[in-house]
Amino acid sequence: AAPLVVSVSTALSAKRGLLIRNRTQFEEARKLDAVIFDKTGTLTQGNFGVTDVMASTGISEEEVLRLAGAIEQSSQHPLARGILTEVQRRKLDLPSVAGFGSMTGIGLEGTVEGKQVRVVSPRYVRDKQLEIDEVTFEDLSEEGKTVVFVLKDTELIGMIALADLVREEAKKTVQELKEKGIQSIMLTGDNQKVASWVAAQLEIDQVYAEVLPDDKSRQVRQVQAEGKKVGMVGDGINDAPALAQADVGIAIGSGTDVAVETADIVLVKSNPKDVLSVIELSQKTYNKMI
Numbered sequence: 309a310a311p312l313v314v315s316v317s318t319a320l321s322a323k324r325g326l327l328i329r330n331r332t333q334f335e336e337a338r339k340l341d342a343v344i345f346d347k348t349g350t351l352t353q354g355n356f357g358v359t360d361v362m363a364s365t366g367i368s369e370e371e372v373l374r375l376a377g378a379i380e381q382s383s384q385h386p387l388a389r390g391i392l393t394e395v396q397r398r399k400l401d402l403p404s405v406a407g408f409g410s411m412t413g414i415g416l417e418g419t420v421e422g423k424q425v426r427v428v429s430p431r432y433v434r435d436k437q438l439e440i441d442e443v444t445f446e447d448l449s450e451e452g453k454t455v456v457f458v459l460k461d462t463e464l465i466g467m468i469a470l471a472d473l474v475r476e477e478a479k480k481t482v483q484e485l486k487e488k489g490i491q492s493i494m495l496t497g498d499n500q501k502v503a504s505w506v507a508a509q510l511e512i513d514q515v516y517a518e519v520l521p522d523d524k525s526r527q528v529r530q531v532q533a534e535g536k537k538v539g540m541v542g543d544g545i546n547d548a549p550a551l552a553q554a555d556v557g558i559a560i561g562s563g564t565d566v567a568v569e570t571a572d573i574v575l576v577k578s579n580p581k582d583v584l585s586v587i588e589l590s591q592k593t594y595n596k597m598i
């Protein structure tokens with residue numbers, strides 16, 4: 309009877325918008341103890357809008373956006389889309405870029421008008437011991453805004469704050485997982501304050517912030533080392549190693565190709581709430597068989 313149940317579940321899962329790429333891992337989904345969620349684009353909409361632009365003395369806001377926008381043109385990151393939308397809104401002309409490079413989980417760099425321009429995370433700026441306007445940075449972060457810094461050669465020329473929205477479905481998902489006795493954990497490359505702000509809205513009590521892509525998979529392993537069966541839900545290139553490490557890797561359908569190709573299961577409708585469907589369908593399918 310087993311194959312019949314399994315094929316019925318395949319039809320059911322397709323109907324619910326679940327793409328099962330790895331049946332063995334799908335079976336494991338019914339035993340999950342914890343689900344680790346990537347923040348941006350998974351728990352939040354990943355739809356950033358620029359809220360504030362701060363320019364250093366002698367530099368205009370437009371200059372900060374123009375240089376940042378120039379190199380963000382080559383990026384697929386949700387932050388890039390937010391910055392470029394603002395550039396368009398202000399009708400700024402973007403200069404061309406040479407020698408573009410991406411620093412995964414940190415930011416971007418490229419040569420613009422003969423200068424090395426970087427758009428980077430707070431962590432990068434801290435590691436390089438650059439002096440920033442701490443008070444403004446802290447205030448923006450406490451409002452849940454993601455702040456990126458713009459550098460021209462070694463000089464800090466400004467910062468750009470962007471806001472994202474928490475997904476309502478994500479909040480329900482966390483609640484229902486809790487009711488099932490499954491723990492939710494948030495993992496993000498974004499800074500601690502923003503992470504805490506989002507976590508508080510979703511009532512997630514465990515958060516790992518400022519995590520670099522390689523450390524994302526290490527973080528998954530660490531939770532597994534507590535004897536837990538772990539699901540990981542993500543959408544980005546930087547989530548791929550963590551998706552591979554998890555007992556069940558789940559990609560958001562609208563995510564990057566790399567995440568989708570690495571995952572065991574794809575949420576075709578891009579709704580984090582479908583994680584619950586994965587668990588329930590796995591239980592229905594396999595608990596019947598034994």
Ligand code: ADP
Nearest residue numbers: 348383385413414415427428429456496497498
């Ligand atoms: P997340 O885990 O939320 O998906 P990432 O690991 O992709 O975050 O990025 C971590 C941080 O690196 C971002 O919060 C940002 O500060 C910086 N960063 C990454 N990509 C970009 C980009 N294209 N432009 C500017 N900053 C970026």
Ligand code: MG
Nearest residue numbers: 346348349544
């Ligand atoms: Mg992401």
